[in-house]
Amino acid sequence: MQAHLSDIRDTHWDAIVIGTGVGGGVAGRALAKAGMKVLFLEKGRAGFRAEETAIDLGMGDPVARAIRGFWPDPISVDLDGRRQQLLAPLGAGLGGSSVFYAATLERPEPHDLDNLPDRPHPTGGWPVGFEAMQPWFDAAQTMFHIHGDPDPLSDIPSPCVAPAHPAAPGDAMIMDRLRGNGLHPYRLHTAVKRLAGCGDCLGHKCPRACKMDGRSAGVEPALATGNATLLTDCEVTRLVRNADGSVRVETSQDGAALTLSARHVVLAAGALSSPRLLLASASARDPQGIGNGADLVGRNLMFHLNEIFALWPGKAAGFAGPSKSVGFRDLYFAEGQRLGMVQAMGIDVGYGEIVHHLRGRVARSWLRRMPGAMDLTRIPAAIGAKLMGTAKVFVGLLEDLPYAENRVVLDADNPGLISLEYRVSEELLARRKLFRRLIRKSFKGTRTAFLTQEPEPNFGHPCGTLRMGVDVGKSVVNADCRVHDVPNLWVADASVFPTSMGVNPSLTIAANALRVADRIKDSR
């Protein structure tokens, strides 16, 4: 439903939503459903609905990336003092990164949000506690058609999670194996409807409204209400203050400037781009950028560290097929430390993957200069595959904690560039060591191998860069996720998270976006 540009310009919208990922899609859907006139702005393209494109970190060409809905350009990361350009698993198209995700929408634990006596919260707790969030988690689980098992270690009910879909043979086998190790596995909470002929589109675009993401559970139902309009290929360049302190939106559509105004502006460009936009909106009135009076915009950037490991459950198990949707929370909080949950990645490592992994390690080592070294990795991989059969791959999501010096910065010469400064803290390294030790211990008697050597921030899970808080001097947005000194500017993505939690961010993004939409409705 692409409307004419002149109509879009001349409409005074109830809400303009910047970004169409999970946060923007869900917030816009809730607002449109409430009868508000909503305009979605998306930097990338709509694409073809039938596409099944997988995120491809090897594809470097920006034109090819843009047409596939990948973030077109490399991001610039100063990682531990070393500046590097890398291709991040980020989307830029209808649905944002979520069209590529594995649709794992896990609810956090109470201690992720609350300051508990035995589990003190590093920020003193989110301004909205677990109990206040619970109805929004439920609503988001319903909206995303979540299926899965209740976590056997939790006594908090999940009334809105439908029973897990029938398990793949690999899942049942690996769960037995994990139980044998004394762990408490359950079927992950997955936002896939499993329509007839479901292709289990984890890691690639789903050609139907079967996998629930920012597009299928957000923008598309919003458009179906008749109250919403979508403008793609439209990059927001600045927010500009009106006389009353509210903001309007400056965009670039095919290189042409276009200014749009609305009663409410909902920022949901993702935790790497939402702060960048506020920094780029500096003016005489806001010399450090909008919302940046306390010099906090872009700061407290967090990722998860991905601890990827392979597990060889024995030769017979290799035939059962990959386990796709199994996880456990036994190590979520251990030895007094915030760690995170462990999930199956839905891949078996056979010959090819081991080759790929070894090549990656060779590529990062001094061997990369030795001609033929890449090919030589085939020999140990072939032997390994013959000896050990296939391995199941798991990932442990290790919670990252907020540090002011980890941040998104604005590159003044290239304001469209995502540029970061991130340092792996000593404290994080220590928790990482513990996490890995506990993972190894959990699988005593089973052969495991970590596939991650260096700490690997998951650049697909950024959060924290527009912190939510009560104290104006210590946060960017208030408990309702409205920017402190801007009456009409709201944030509905992971930027507002005070901490990164031990689970995938999507469910919390969706739940919080529903809550923010509710506050916006109340404020009119």
Place this chain on the structure above:
Amino acid sequence: MTDLTQGIAIVTGAGGGLGRALAVDLSQSMTVVGLGRDLAALDDTRRLARDGMFHGIEADVSDINSVSHAFDKAKAHGKITLLVNNAAQYPRRDFTEETADSFMKVVATNLGGTIACTRAALDDMLETGFGRILNVATFADIAPLPASSAYSVSKGAARIFTRALIADIGDRFPGIVVNDWMPGMLATRMGIPDGLAPEQAAKWGAQLALWHDPSLTGTTWEMDREIPPPRSLKRRIADRVLMKPRVASRRLP
């Protein structure tokens, strides 16, 4: 959509030779729209085809407008799920006797026709994410024969086009299966007198066209068998030493 035969097939150059044989064979399984320059010849194809399953449309694939009109008409019969780019011409002319114009007319049919028809057929296929494109190809580009420059160049470029198309859509639309098929030396107007009967080649071609397996994308087939991509001697030795698993080439049943 998950079944090619629920839609329609477009076969270019369906008024004779291999194209006619392919259209007749495919009409046993699905509705076929045949494109050709000669309506009477298309009508002969219709008589050979299964009753009511073949529709001829007069079109010159070297003319983009003509292709566009033909596809508009074809769509009245259903959604396009299969395209066989078969139409080609092979004038035997030494390059000293070509004009730039006569040369480029051949390119317009052999390369331009493939591009125009593929682009038109993709409209339906991109929408559903489902389809099959079979390009009738030759090895003429590898060692061009004398008096074959326009043919070798245009058919060679068409093979490059197959690969370029796959580079653009292969990863995004795994359900649109695209590959090249070399029918072999045929006893047709374009072929050699003691070549293979087009009806025999068409059996393989139709079978391959109706085979919707994403793993076919990018493969090259000659008659009834898959031709593995060429490897240099050095590469072959290296693969052997490095224990790279060997992939068996497939054959039509």
